[in-house]
Amino acid sequence: MVLFTKTALLATLLASVVATDAPTCKPGQKCPTDKPCCSQYGQCGVGAYCLGGCDPISSNSLNSCVPEPVCQSKSYTWNDLNAVQPNTKYLGNASAADWVSSGQPLTSGGNLLLTMAPNTVGTLLASNHLVWYGKISAKLKTSRGQGVVTAFILLSDVKDEIDWEFIGVDLQVGQTNFYSQGVLDYHNEVNASVSDTFNNWHTYEIDWKPDTVTWTIDGNSVRTLKRSDTWNATANRYDYPQTPSRVQLSLWPAGLPTNGEGTIAWAGGVIDWNSEDIKQHGYYYATFGEVDIKCYDPPSGANVQGSNSYVFTDVAATNNTVEITNNPTVLKSFLGTGTNMTAGAVSSASGTAASASAAASDSIPGQNGVSGSGGSAQSNPNFNSTNTGSNSSSTGFSQGGTSTTKSGASSQSERVLQGSLFAVLVAVVVLVAM
Numbered sequence: 001m002v003l004f005t006k007t008a009l010l011a012t013l014l015a016s017v018v019a020t021d022a023p024t025c026k027p028g029q030k031c032p033t034d035k036p037c038c039s040q041y042g043q044c045g046v047g048a049y050c051l052g053g054c055d056p057i058s059s060n061s062l063n064s065c066v067p068e069p070v071c072q073s074k075s076y077t078w079n080d081l082n083a084v085q086p087n088t089k090y091l092g093n094a095s096a097a098d099w100v101s102s103g104q105p106l107t108s109g110g111n112l113l114l115t116m117a118p119n120t121v122g123t124l125l126a127s128n129h130l131v132w133y134g135k136i137s138a139k140l141k142t143s144r145g146q147g148v149v150t151a152f153i154l155l156s157d158v159k160d161e162i163d164w165e166f167i168g169v170d171l172q173v174g175q176t177n178f179y180s181q182g183v184l185d186y187h188n189e190v191n192a193s194v195s196d197t198f199n200n201w202h203t204y205e206i207d208w209k210p211d212t213v214t215w216t217i218d219g220n221s222v223r224t225l226k227r228s229d230t231w232n233a234t235a236n237r238y239d240y241p242q243t244p245s246r247v248q249l250s251l252w253p254a255g256l257p258t259n260g261e262g263t264i265a266w267a268g269g270v271i272d273w274n275s276e277d278i279k280q281h282g283y284y285y286a287t288f289g290e291v292d293i294k295c296y297d298p299p300s301g302a303n304v305q306g307s308n309s310y311v312f313t314d315v316a317a318t319n320n321t322v323e324i325t326n327n328p329t330v331l332k333s334f335l336g337t338g339t340n341m342t343a344g345a346v347s348s349a350s351g352t353a354a355s356a357s358a359a360a361s362d363s364i365p366g367q368n369g370v371s372g373s374g375g376s377a378q379s380n381p382n383f384n385s386t387n388t389g390s391n392s393s394s395t396g397f398s399q400g401g402t403s404t405t406k407s408g409a410s411s412q413s414e415r416v417l418q419g420s421l422f423a424v425l426v427a428v429v430v431l432v433a434m
């Protein structure tokens with residue numbers, strides 16, 4: 001994706017972080033022992049900071065992050081959001097929820113809508129089962145408008161990344177890209193032509209094997225990357241995506257004025273919060289139909305000691321440092337970490353409040369009003385909790401004149417509200433204090 005983004009976003013992140021007093025983390029700067037987990041967005045905490053996206057390289061120790069659930073082959077359709085849990089609820093049980101969400105996902109006519117209301121940072125769904133090589137496809141219609149980015153990517157905890165990204169000002173292009181451990185390389189992006197990504201359904205696929213990545217549109221291959229072409233002699237390794245990754249579906253505002261110039265330029269300009277889609281629906285939206293995840297067997301020579309979870313055995317975080325274990329993946333509360341998964345376990349109802357308050361301060365990444373799209377190589381939104389879960393359940397979605405009902409949306413939204421009420425209150429207090 002984009003020039004300058006990483007530094008610019010990091011600066012944004014740092015600015016907010018100073019204000020909210022959350023420790024930050026990046027390669028060479030590990031998290032402290034009391035907030036040991038380095039989130040996808042480069043901030044330290046406990047609880048959800050230690051789940052999906054937790055970066056073992058910059059966390060306090062290699063086992064600060066919670067083991068990640070192994071790959072599961074499955075097809076998803078969206079008559080309801082039963083497979084989706086908000087990040088204010090998810091504690092690592094991928095058997096109970098295939099996806100974790102931030103922002104406001106809705107359903108419409110059997111499809112998934114990722115929404116982005118004015119002044120929010122959009123919506124993200126991440127798969128809770130990671131993929132360590134596999135064939136992943138998504139049938140989707142992108143959002144549109146300058147500054148609006150729709151994404152379907154694979155992102156590992158150490159920021160190996162394989163992307164399909166769609167810029168709302170150019171509906172004739174799907175951008176393919178990849179990163180190795182979050183290192184920016186301006187030459188990795190390749191465009192693929194496609195017809196009207198907003199109005200037309202297309203199926204985008206990433207076929208990720210140990211030796212090749214192939215991107216396809218509607219069954220036609222548009223790009224193949226070979227591992228053998230990615231040798232980095234300085235780093236003495238292949239700059240090739242090679243670690244277990246979450247599938248992420250997102251809609252995010254690259255064109256926020258607070259984002260880096262390079263990011264805004266890449267996204268075609270600053271977002272217009274008075275656009276036709278906002279006037280008509282109350283939000284920008286991207287529509288996902290069937291999403292299909294097919295896991296490949298672990299690569300030959302993989303360190304297989306179990307069948308439940310992936311862990312890293314070394315901060316080099318290359319393919320041969322991934323171990324498949326039987327280690328558990330579920331925290332007892334938002335106070336837990338990889339080294340104390342039972343922390344905060346409670347026997348009574350008072351536990352809810354305790355974990356909610358913990359959640360508000362430092363146990364759910366992106367909850368403290370950090371703006372901008374932090375994270376890895378820029379593809380991933382941060383979430384402003386004061387925006388999430390608000391009101392959207394009352395917004396009727398209609399497209400092309402046909403009014404559709406969003407089954408599951410209300411209850412989902414209510415759950416988000418209940419789950420994050422305390423978090424929202426505290427976040428508001430923090431914002432006011434700023």
Ligand SMILES: *[C@@H]1O[C@H](CO)[C@@H](O)[C@H](O)[C@H]1NC(C)=O
Pocket residue numbers: 093095096330
């Ligand atoms: C995870 O969820 C499944 C399905 O809801 C449940 O059977 C199982 O007991 C849960 N596991 C843990 C460790 O909470």
Ligand SMILES: *[C@@H]1O[C@H](CO)[C@@H](O)[C@H](O)[C@H]1NC(C)=O
Pocket residue numbers: 167170173175189190191
């Ligand atoms: C891909 O297309 C976008 C416009 O959609 C353009 O800004 C960008 O420069 C193109 N990238 C490459 C590598 O051609």
Ligand SMILES: *[C@@H]1O[C@H](CO)[C@@H](O)[C@H](O)[C@H]1NC(C)=O
Pocket residue numbers: 183185232233234235239
């Ligand atoms: C090779 O790896 C080093 C260390 O990660 C990185 O700084 C450099 O940008 C990489 N080289 C290329 C050409 O990507």
Ligand SMILES: *[C@@H]1O[C@H](CO)[C@@H](O)[C@H](O)[C@H]1NC(C)=O
Pocket residue numbers: 210238299300301302303319320
């Ligand atoms: C890791 O990648 C190397 C190439 O860099 C390959 O030779 C080796 O078989 C791979 N190991 C695993 C476990 O995937």
Ligand SMILES: *[C@@H]1O[C@H](CO)[C@@H](O)[C@H](O)[C@H]1NC(C)=O
Pocket residue numbers: 335339340342343344345
């Ligand atoms: C885990 O955390 C709890 C506090 O919630 C503490 O009482 C317990 O001693 C910790 N266990 C370990 C092994 O650190």
Ligand SMILES: *[C@@H]1O[C@H](CO)[C@@H](O)[C@H](O)[C@H]1NC(C)=O
Pocket residue numbers: 118119120369370371384385386387431
């Ligand atoms: C979070 O969202 C609220 C409501 O839209 C807004 O007033 C506030 O400025 C946002 N905070 C940040 C840090 O973006």
Ligand SMILES: *[C@@H]1O[C@H](CO)[C@@H](O)[C@H](O)[C@H]1NC(C)=O
Pocket residue numbers: 390391394
């Ligand atoms: C919530 O919806 C009500 C009516 O539908 C509207 O008056 C109010 O402004 C909305 N609040 C927010 C925060 O969008």
